[in-house]
Amino acid sequence: xSITLDQAEKLSEAAKSKAKxxxxxxxxxxxxxxxxxxxxxxxDNAWLxxxxxxxxxxxxxxxxxxxxxxxxxxxxxxxPLYNIEHSNGGxxxxxxxxxxxxxxxxxxxxxxxxxxxxxxxxDVASAGVAAL
Amino acid sequence: xSITLDQAEKLSEAAKSKAKxxxxxxxxxxxxxxxxxxxxxxxDNAWLxxxxxxxxxxxxxxxxxxxxxxxxxxxxxxxPLYNIEHSNGGxxxxxxxxxxxxxxxxxxxxxxxxxxxxxxxxDVASAGVAAL
Amino acid sequence: xSITLDQAEKLSEAAKSKAKxxxxxxxxxxxxxxxxxxxxxxxDNAWLxxxxxxxxxxxxxxxxxxxxxxxxxxxxxxxPLYNIEHSNGGxxxxxxxxxxxxxxxxxxxxxxxxxxxxxxxxDVASAGVAAL
Amino acid sequence: xSITLDQAEKLSEAAKSKAKxxxxxxxxxxxxxxxxxxxxxxxDNAWLxxxxxxxxxxxxxxxxxxxxxxxxxxxxxxxPLYNIEHSNGGxxxxxxxxxxxxxxxxxxxxxxxxxxxxxxxxDVASAGVAAL
Numbered sequence: 001x002s003i004t005l006d007q008a009e010k011l012s013e014a015a016k017s018k019a020k021x022x023x024x025x026x027x028x029x030x031x032x033x034x035x036x037x038x039x040x041x042x043x044d045n046a047w048l049x050x051x052x053x054x055x056x057x058x059x060x061x062x063x064x065x066x067x068x069x070x071x072x073x074x075x076x077x078x079x080p081l082y083n084i085e086h087s088n089g090g091x092x093x094x095x096x097x098x099x100x101x102x103x104x105x106x107x108x109x110x111x112x113x114x115x116x117x118x119x120x121x122x123d124v125a126s127a128g129v130a131a132l
Numbered sequence: 133x134s135i136t137l138d139q140a141e142k143l144s145e146a147a148k149s150k151a152k153x154x155x156x157x158x159x160x161x162x163x164x165x166x167x168x169x170x171x172x173x174x175x176d177n178a179w180l181x182x183x184x185x186x187x188x189x190x191x192x193x194x195x196x197x198x199x200x201x202x203x204x205x206x207x208x209x210x211x212p213l214y215n216i217e218h219s220n221g222g223x224x225x226x227x228x229x230x231x232x233x234x235x236x237x238x239x240x241x242x243x244x245x246x247x248x249x250x251x252x253x254x255d256v257a258s259a260g261v262a263a264l
Numbered sequence: 265x266s267i268t269l270d271q272a273e274k275l276s277e278a279a280k281s282k283a284k285x286x287x288x289x290x291x292x293x294x295x296x297x298x299x300x301x302x303x304x305x306x307x308d309n310a311w312l313x314x315x316x317x318x319x320x321x322x323x324x325x326x327x328x329x330x331x332x333x334x335x336x337x338x339x340x341x342x343x344p345l346y347n348i349e350h351s352n353g354g355x356x357x358x359x360x361x362x363x364x365x366x367x368x369x370x371x372x373x374x375x376x377x378x379x380x381x382x383x384x385x386x387d388v389a390s391a392g393v394a395a396l
Numbered sequence: 397x398s399i400t401l402d403q404a405e406k407l408s409e410a411a412k413s414k415a416k417x418x419x420x421x422x423x424x425x426x427x428x429x430x431x432x433x434x435x436x437x438x439x440d441n442a443w444l445x446x447x448x449x450x451x452x453x454x455x456x457x458x459x460x461x462x463x464x465x466x467x468x469x470x471x472x473x474x475x476p477l478y479n480i481e482h483s484n485g486g487x488x489x490x491x492x493x494x495x496x497x498x499x500x501x502x503x504x505x506x507x508x509x510x511x512x513x514x515x516x517x518x519d520v521a522s523a524g525v526a527a528l
Contacts, residue, residue, distance in 0.1 A: 034300060035444055086486040180326065181328050204347075224348065298444070312432050
């Protein structure tokens with residue numbers, strides 16, 4: 001089972017609530033099991049450049065079945081995955097992309113958030129995940 | 133004034149209702165005054181290839197301030213805008229992209245719908261516009 | 265359920281047999297439910313340009329849940345989907361891409377074949393499907 | 397002489413066996429003398445993002461006639477090939493891409509593997525090479 005639009009809407013709502021709470025307008029993207037876009041929301045006044053980044057964060061997480069920031073730890077100069085970002089038409093390897101799993105632990109998609117610091121992005125994505 | 137996320141959500145909801153009514157799952161994209169994505173929704177079982185098409189329809193409408201289908205009338209072989217689809221990273225010039233205007237007639241964005249016949253796509257987009 | 269690699273191998277083998285039978289070396293691509301590549305085979309001396317085309321045919325079929333040639337009927341000059349090929353990074357809308365369904369009719373992926381005439385491509389793809 | 401599909405299939409089979417042995421599902425791509433794709437296999441549950449990476453590793457190895465990881469040693473900040481990954485539509489310069497040579501030492505293609513750690517990727521690619 002892949003994530004449904006209803007589930008994606010619930011997650012996005014939770015992420016938006018968190019974003020409002022911390023006062024940072026965010027871009028929120030959700031992809032399904034196949035890494036295809038299910039939903040996207042750009043809050044008013046959120047960064048335009050983060051439309052693309054939030055979508056790539058969600059895809060990056062699903063592409064490698066780990067949070068996007070984990071990739072970045074390995075892709076630094078001298079690291080084992082240096083410049084992996086050049087694959088797949090462009091990855092985003094800093095935090096803000098988080099995997100989505102169902103109750104049994106099966107991966108059903110991923111959420112990507114961009115618009116603030118990477119810590120804020122990750123927090124807002126995590127608030128979305130918590131609504132699953 | 134550009135379209136807000138709240139307005140985009142209202143429009144998308146109206147478009148989804150129309151899509152459910154005619155029984156065709158749709159992809160629904162909304163861009164703002166700057167042709168930047170504001171929101172996107174893929175209904176369950178809607179075509180995967182229409183993610184990209186719905187977004188391009190919305191952008192095409194705003195790029196030229198006319199419904200996407202109007203471009204297609206001019207881009208045919210022998211027409212004045214023959215193969216304009218090659219510009220802007222790829223345009224979609226058939227119906228389903230509709231301009232969004234505020235009460236005074238000012239353009240505030242566009243909606244793009246893809247998932248059925250072009251008539252169905254245009255009808256669902258128009259249902260969204262009617263909710264403005 | 266998406267197509268497995270074992271299934272994809274069986275289908276590719278059947279497609280290759282058909283290609284040998286008609287004496288035309290082919291490129292054979294199979295994508296899963298999410299339109300992601302599962303397997304690819306280029307027979308010796310098959311056209312190099314058909315690597316990309318076979319993959320795009322498979323993706324096109326899954327993107328719109330119909331055989332690739334059906335899109336081409338609608339994308340001609342004056343047709344309702346004129347120039348849809350500009351979407352999704354490039355579609356291939358002539359025959360050779362065929363949907364894959366399981367016993368219950370659920371779509372589990374698609375096969376794309378390129379290397380001969382479009383009739384030959386479609387026949388070889390169909391031979392693959394018949395092995396499901 | 398370039399690698400044949402039959403040879404590529406034998407190599408892929410050996411690589412898959414190694415992948416199963418170490419318990420990591422892999423993406424396995426093989427390109428010919430001309431750096432054009434000959435075969436590709438994604439094992440069930442292998443990373444989706446590694447479809448592209450395995451193909452790029454194989455191409456990178458053949459583009460420069462050395463294993464992909466050798467490029468990465470030279471492409472680091474301050475190194476002689478800094479950011480060479482921007483060329484050719486995107487290179488992958490970490491291990492997992494290995495050259496294929498015939499009995500006389502002539503290059504006949506390359507294999508690229510992605511799905512685990514770079515050490516695992518390289519080991520699985522090497523298991524493929526050993527089957528030549």
